[in-house]
Amino acid sequence: xxxxxxxxxxxxxxxxxxxxKVTGEKVKDIAADLNLSVGCLYKWVANAK
Numbered sequence: 318x319x320x321x322x323x324x325x326x327x328x329x330x331x332x333x334x335x336x337x338k339v340t341g342e343k344v345k346d347i348a349a350d351l352n353l354s355v356g357c358l359y360k361w362v363a364n365a366k
Contacts, residue, residue, distance in 0.1 A: 329351070330347065331365045333347050334362045
């Protein structure tokens with residue numbers, strides 16, 4: 318099943334993923350906080366480039 322998420326959530330996720338080298342935040346923590354899969358986060362970052 319496809320999960321529809323607001324653009325604001327996607328934007329926040331991509332921003333947090335790209336800033337994680339500076340912030341030290343772990344991908345699994347971002348995923349858990351946003352209730353998303355790790356794979357989804359990596360996919361969104363790749364598509365954002």
